[in-house]
Amino acid sequence: MFESAExxxxxxxxxxxxxxxxxxxxxxxxxxxxxxxxxxxxVVLINGIDGAxxxxxxxxxxxxxxxxxxxxxxxxxxxxxxxxRPFMWRFWRALPPKGKIGVLFNNWYAGxxxxxxxxxxxRAAFDQRLEEIRRFEAMLxxxxxxxxxxxxxxxxxxxxxxxxxxxxxxxxxxxxxERDWRFYESYDRYHDVAGHALRQTSSGEAPxxxxxxxxxxxxxxFVGRALLTALRKRLDVVQRGWAPRQTAAPLPPAxxxxxxxNTLVLRQEMERKAYEDQLExxxxxxxxxxxxxxxxKRSLVxxxxxxxxxxxxxxxxxxxxxxxARQYRIVPIAAPSEEEQAQPYLWRFWRHLPRQGxxxxxxRSWYGRVLVERVEGYCSEADWMRAYxxxxxxxxxxxVAGAVVVKFWLAISQDEQLARxxxxxxxxxxxxxITEEDWRNRDKWDAYAQAVCDMVDRTxxxxxxxxxxxxxxxxxxxxxxxRTICEQLTRALA
Amino acid sequence: MFESAExxxxxxxxxxxxxxxxxxxxxxxxxxxxxxxxxxxxVVLINGIDGAxxxxxxxxxxxxxxxxxxxxxxxxxxxxxxxxRPFMWRFWRALPPKGKIGVLFNNWYAGxxxxxxxxxxxRAAFDQRLEEIRRFEAMLxxxxxxxxxxxxxxxxxxxxxxxxxxxxxxxxxxxxxERDWRFYESYDRYHDVAGHALRQTSSGEAPxxxxxxxxxxxxxxFVGRALLTALRKRLDVVQRGWAPRQTAAPLPPAxxxxxxxNTLVLRQEMERKAYEDQLExxxxxxxxxxxxxxxxKRSLVxxxxxxxxxxxxxxxxxxxxxxxARQYRIVPIAAPSEEEQAQPYLWRFWRHLPRQGxxxxxxRSWYGRVLVERVEGYCSEADWMRAYxxxxxxxxxxxVAGAVVVKFWLAISQDEQLARxxxxxxxxxxxxxITEEDWRNRDKWDAYAQAVCDMVDRTxxxxxxxxxxxxxxxxxxxxxxxRTICEQLTRALA
Numbered sequence: 006m007f008e009s010a011e012x013x014x015x016x017x018x019x020x021x022x023x024x025x026x027x028x029x030x031x032x033x034x035x036x037x038x039x040x041x042x043x044x045x046x047x048v049v050l051i052n053g054i055d056g057a058x059x060x061x062x063x064x065x066x067x068x069x070x071x072x073x074x075x076x077x078x079x080x081x082x083x084x085x086x087x088x089x090r091p092f093m094w095r096f097w098r099a100l101p102p103k104g105k106i107g108v109l110f111n112n113w114y115a116g117x118x119x120x121x122x123x124x125x126x127x128r129a130a131f132d133q134r135l136e137e138i139r140r141f142e143a144m145l146x147x148x149x150x151x152x153x154x155x156x157x158x159x160x161x162x163x164x165x166x167x168x169x170x171x172x173x174x175x176x177x178x179x180x181x182x183e184r185d186w187r188f189y190e191s192y193d194r195y196h197d198v199a200g201h202a203l204r205q206t207s208s209g210e211a212p213x214x215x216x217x218x219x220x221x222x223x224x225x226x227f228v229g230r231a232l233l234t235a236l237r238k239r240l241d242v243v244q245r246g247w248a249p250r251q252t253a254a255p256l257p258p259a260x261x262x263x264x265x266x267n268t269l270v271l272r273q274e275m276e277r278k279a280y281e282d283q284l285e286x287x288x289x290x291x292x293x294x295x296x297x298x299x300x301x302k303r304s305l306v307x308x309x310x311x312x313x314x315x316x317x318x319x320x321x322x323x324x325x326x327x328x329x330a331r332q333y334r335i336v337p338i339a340a341p342s343e344e345e346q347a348q349p350y351l352w353r354f355w356r357h358l359p360r361q362g363x364x365x366x367x368x369r370s371w372y373g374r375v376l377v378e379r380v381e382g383y384c385s386e387a388d389w390m391r392a393y394x395x396x397x398x399x400x401x402x403x404x405v406a407g408a409v410v411v412k413f414w415l416a417i418s419q420d421e422q423l424a425r426x427x428x429x430x431x432x433x434x435x436x437x438x439i440t441e442e443d444w445r446n447r448d449k450w451d452a453y454a455q456a457v458c459d460m461v462d463r464t465x466x467x468x469x470x471x472x473x474x475x476x477x478x479x480x481x482x483x484x485x486x487x488r489t490i491c492e493q494l495t496r497a498l499a
Numbered sequence: 500m501f502e503s504a505e506x507x508x509x510x511x512x513x514x515x516x517x518x519x520x521x522x523x524x525x526x527x528x529x530x531x532x533x534x535x536x537x538x539x540x541x542v543v544l545i546n547g548i549d550g551a552x553x554x555x556x557x558x559x560x561x562x563x564x565x566x567x568x569x570x571x572x573x574x575x576x577x578x579x580x581x582x583x584r585p586f587m588w589r590f591w592r593a594l595p596p597k598g599k600i601g602v603l604f605n606n607w608y609a610g611x612x613x614x615x616x617x618x619x620x621x622r623a624a625f626d627q628r629l630e631e632i633r634r635f636e637a638m639l640x641x642x643x644x645x646x647x648x649x650x651x652x653x654x655x656x657x658x659x660x661x662x663x664x665x666x667x668x669x670x671x672x673x674x675x676x677e678r679d680w681r682f683y684e685s686y687d688r689y690h691d692v693a694g695h696a697l698r699q700t701s702s703g704e705a706p707x708x709x710x711x712x713x714x715x716x717x718x719x720x721f722v723g724r725a726l727l728t729a730l731r732k733r734l735d736v737v738q739r740g741w742a743p744r745q746t747a748a749p750l751p752p753a754x755x756x757x758x759x760x761n762t763l764v765l766r767q768e769m770e771r772k773a774y775e776d777q778l779e780x781x782x783x784x785x786x787x788x789x790x791x792x793x794x795x796k797r798s799l800v801x802x803x804x805x806x807x808x809x810x811x812x813x814x815x816x817x818x819x820x821x822x823x824a825r826q827y828r829i830v831p832i833a834a835p836s837e838e839e840q841a842q843p844y845l846w847r848f849w850r851h852l853p854r855q856g857x858x859x860x861x862x863r864s865w866y867g868r869v870l871v872e873r874v875e876g877y878c879s880e881a882d883w884m885r886a887y888x889x890x891x892x893x894x895x896x897x898x899v900a901g902a903v904v905v906k907f908w909l910a911i912s913q914d915e916q917l918a919r920x921x922x923x924x925x926x927x928x929x930x931x932x933i934t935e936e937d938w939r940n941r942d943k944w945d946a947y948a949q950a951v952c953d954m955v956d957r958t959x960x961x962x963x964x965x966x967x968x969x970x971x972x973x974x975x976x977x978x979x980x981x982r983t984i985c986e987q988l989t990r991a992l993a
Contacts, residue, residue, distance in 0.1 A: 063824040072819050072829050073812070073862055079825030085579045110825055318567070325566050330557040331573030331604055335566050343837045368567055 007158055007200060007215055016222040028229045029069035035236040036070045036106070043104035043347070044243045045149045047236065051110045053157030054195075055185070056167045057218025062157075062228050063108050069229065076101050079110040089360045091406035092116075093141065097355040100150075102347035113138055114202060121198045122191060131198075135205040137398070142211050144395050147388075148349035151239050152211040155228060156203060157218045161192045264458040265473065271418045272477035280480035287487035288327035294491060295328055295364060299498040304408045305364040307490065310372050311415030312453065313443045314425040316479050320415065321366055323483045324490065333364035338373060350374060350392070351399055361407065371396055375460045380452045393463040400469040409497040410469040411490050414457060415476040419450055501652055501694060501709055510716040522723045523563035529730040530564045530600065537598035537841070538737045539643045541730065545604045547651030548689075549679070550661045551712025556651075556722050557602050563723065570595050573604040583854045585900035586610075587635065591849040594644075596841035607632055608696060615692045616685060625692075629699040631892065636705050638889050641882075642843035645733050646705040649722060650697060651712045655686045758952040759967065765912045766971035774974035781981035782821035788985060789822055789858060793992040798902045799858040801984065804866050805909030806947065807937045808919040810973050814909065815860055817977045818984065827858035832867060844868060844886070845893055855901065865890055869954045874946045887957040894963040903991040904963040905984050908951060909970040913944055 016024075039047065051059050067075055078099040087095040093113065101107030117134040120126040126134075145152055159167065168185055171177045188195070207213045214231050216224050294300065307324065309317040325333055336357050345353040351371060359365040375396075379389040400410050417425075426443065446453070465471040472489045476482035510518075533541065545553050561569055572593040581589040587607065595601030611628040614620040620628075639646055653661065662679055665671045682689070701707045708725050710718050788794065801818065803811040819827055830851050839847040845865060853859040869890075873883040894904050911919075920937065940947070959965040966983045970976035 060823055060825065064820065064822075067824055068816065068820050071812070072816060073831040076828060077824040108824065318565070322562065322566060326558065326562050328558075329554055330561055330571040330602065331554065334570065337567040 057157035091402040273481040275481040291327040308412040315415035338369040551651035585896040767975040769975040785821040802906040809909035832863040
């Protein structure tokens, strides 16, 4: 990996003085085009060996461009808020909005590489994390983010020279610590581990660029030019009216018209008396489960999806009634806000993720992409096709971080929906619940049914399975929801 | 305080069953009107004695209304992210947007009262915190927030009975801890301290309501009705076309036309050579200061204000060049986003506040309210008049939390501004910096000058003084900025 990079080059002062003013003017121009267009965000990853000029180079970029539109983030140890969320949460928090440049030091690579060098993690676990990173970056790229990855390199001899030089000078001696020399001792291992990481995560869309850090002028020009080239290339495409996403092959139509949904018996029996008994029973059980000490280190993420009037709100209220108001939050998902639109699709869900010991209820969710956005054509086919895998990755990260993820599709028949719409229109208190749009959605019943079946097929995983809830009878549906939550939570806390 | 409240009342079951369905339907209606109008947020404070039904009552409100639009927050010990910010930061984070109801348990009252009961704080310090709270709440109210404050009360005998009852039942015995009995022992002192706090912070706009917690039905009806009454009253006003802000008396015009600005000598001498020497000197000094161990527990907040083309951007770049890119962030203040517009004015500045050891640079700031918003009439006179005191309070909280706040007004003459505008128009690289609006703003030069003078008069405090920078000569201005930061930082870290 490192061998193939341009190493040992130098840029002399005259050459630099000729290049620099043109390069910085071009970079500033490109930055303002980026800001004007507001079509994509730029994420620059800065990784590599300490002392190879990472900080200095970024300072220079800030000097050359308008620093008001560059956001630099350095990641140290996670804060307590960060430590209670999935590993990637703190990086999602730092993503720049469209139009801006985010510079991320010691990002998602730093922890995995360090732990592998120190043999805290095994090779297989390391490879798995690299694979997660690869998929995460692929998602960013497909969301339109321009991802630029720099690895700052120094040879072993170069590193030794740097440390010796620093030690020689009285004014800089304090900068060399024990840790620096220890790191120098493990250089070969670090070199191997990092090389492996870079090979595994270099892709055509987001290749690693190795920066030889030994000559300050050379590395400055190298990074500046690489950034400019990437930025200008993408800007040109956008300015010429970019069609960012390839179209995937359409899904084959279902031949037999039989599917997950139309084989369900949507009306299940349950009398009021039985309902009330079981409601009390399962609410009591849920109350106890969420107060168990074992739950303090876990969290519960509930996802409610279903057709209009399927009874999501009613089911959610029966769940929340069992919980302490201080413990849960309900997030109703509507159209994204301005700030959310300037970010990758999943960002607006990441931002809500709960701390440990908390319950988060999504009233509609990230599945909007493969439901309403697919059916209404709000995103391209390629976008919703890739969303299945991205969503599985996202939920996997939730579960790894200790969340119990329970997902419900509340299924009602067309007849039952019609009856409920009419009832709502007649009832002054429920009028607000029914809009023109609800009537329009009914016309697309079959398209939605297909989308639901595909969704359940592709995202019902072992760690986060879907539960289909027969919901023509509200009592039955609410009890099934509560019972399912209790069962899955019991299993998780066991 | 507590004596005057309705205590010892009971609501019998029949009465409750008659009241409840009507009350909850009315509350739900009011909640949806609130959501439709999106004109104000509701903040409900829940404080008082444990066991007096705080959690139960909020659960009930969630059951009665639509819990998707109620956000409950409980505050325990601050997280590490919270602990590095001013005391109020975590409460600002929890404020609901317009249209929603936020329920805040153990909010800004809990810490001060507990510390006073435990004698961690003295009476004078306690009174000062209450005064800060009073001003904070007044600000919320004037920003349009409907603030409703409940204090849940139990008599000493009532509390004893509750603990004994819990201990008697095998299933609830675990809920009574040592701490509960200790608290019971200090009941009288708690009663006195809380009574004092309530008296000091009860105002006509946001009075405390004492809830007798001994009877569950009584307290539920009491809270429900109080909430409904307050909500309905405000909704009626808004629906009838509310003029939320009183107009204050206009400021007297300056008689002599002499002011802070026109007595400054805006063009100060500085040659390029002297500039370069001093630039290096002060940048080096600033670099050292921000790397001092003492700075790790502090933060630096820089505010740059000035007319268009006064050189804010150039000055900021000379400052940021001295800093490590991992350490600072520049926040350019433009028009508020949708999410920011749904919050009190200062919210969008609070959300950016830095952690310890960091530098935050505001390119324009909260002073927009008393500058552009005042001059352009974007807010009422009453709004910008009260902003002076609110801003002083805000900066006071920053300083108390360890921030060094340095504020610059870059002052240029009209002639110099004109010359710079023309230069920018001629220069392709700077074209983007000049807009129609900039030309329009020039016509209001005198109005802006008056606004600046008033601003400096009223917000140049001992802890966060303004520095007027004579900026017709850019070299001089940049050096004065750097020198001032170094001086103030040196003093603060001494």
